[in-house]
Amino acid sequence: MNKDYIFSFLKKYPMSILLAIIAINLFSIAGTLKENGKSLMYKEACARYYAFYSSGDDEQAESREKLTASIVDVPVEFVDPFCQRML
Numbered sequence: 001m002n003k004d005y006i007f008s009f010l011k012k013y014p015m016s017i018l019l020a021i022i023a024i025n026l027f028s029i030a031g032t033l034k035e036n037g038k039s040l041m042y043k044e045a046c047a048r049y050y051a052f053y054s055s056g057d058d059e060q061a062e063s064r065e066k067l068t069a070s071i072v073d074v075p076v077e078f079v080d081p082f083c084q085r086m087l
Helices: 003-012 014-055 057-072 076-086
Strands: none
Touching: 003 014, 014 057, 014 076, 057 076
16 A cells, blocks of 8 residues: 555545544443453452351351352352452
8 A cells, every 4th residue: 555545545534533543442441341340349249248247147148158159150169269359
């Protein structure tokens, strides 16, 4: 490709190019927000797990551990190490 072709293309479609750049940036921001939201949801689930674990009896703690395992999508035996890493 020569320079004249590139410059003519840029002169012909400046708004389309600008909108494409904005759209790419918005998709990038959306992906970042999605990851941050998922991380925040896991932290909240782990905080609730520890709150119920310390204040309830063994049956309540076990049921909360199963609930937290389903929320964070890990096996029940890995809930405690996962939550320690998250918090």
